[in-house]
Amino acid sequence: MRGKAVEKMVQKTGKLQVPIPTSERAPVGENATSLVNHIGVEIRAAAPLQGLMYWDDIDDSLKKSIILRVRDKFEITNYDEDELVRQTITKICQLRYKDWRSRMYAYYKMLRKNGGNPRSKPYKGVSQEDWENMIDRVWITNKKFKKRSEQNIVARSSLPWNHSCGSKSFAATMSTKAEIPHFVDFFKESPWSQKKNDWLDHKCMEKHVELENL
Template sequence: MYIPITETFNAFEGVLATSESNEIGLQIRRMCPIQGVNSWTVANPATKAAIVQVVRDKFEIEDNYEENSLSQKVVEMKCYVLYKDWKCKMKKEWEKHVDAGIDPYAHPYKGVQSDDWKHLMDQVWLDP
């Protein structure tokens, strides 16, 4: 499945663009650790490469991906944004529980292990 990248918008284009972005988000949530990683930019390079490779196994991202700096830049930016959005959604869910008086420790974010959820609350969001 071929995914073109437009230089004008520095983005994926075509009917499969959303599917490709969804796959990146899925692989980030599946493979990227929560503890010790505050941003996509500091994620382990091997993990980042594995995520991109899994996506490239499903989708052909532009021609000659390895030699195409625009393609690499677009994929890197998409990963950065999706990782950041994932963390933001988790924090908003936590805030919703806190505001409603619901014990957030008893209600981890969907797909997140309880020790990771506890780490986010205690070490990230509640840490002054």
């Protein structure tokens, strides 16, 4: 659920319950993905872009207000009592803010590749001023950004395989099962293609055999 869908569900049933077990360090249950997505919605609506690189650079009072808006719709179990739960939400915010900026950059590169004028087509929901600031102050001239971007490209290229869980974390996916599977069995599901009826990468098969023999 995103945006208006979350609002309608909250009006119908009240706050959406989301546990974050200490053992998992991730949201679980039927509303887990909705929580992560809605954190992204609130960040895109309120988080600044200019003069910042990371979620941690944002003023603490603004970060708190964004999280409070999320908590208006989601009942995050033990948020006030458990520091590990709060750290988990902070980590999600860091990733959502990073993902938002990464998607903008990918869109900018696509426009350049297609021969268009990137300045004339801001990313959805981003003001013209913010968009041009990202182009001029970050993507074109910021050496720190360029170095980090190159490091990320190398890191992604070295990933041994992908998985088929989409945007859900392993913890959230496992929690939706009628019976929590053994991790070795779940490992087979995550990099398995139902369409091909085969492993996404045969390195996964080798790892699965290795886990079975532990």
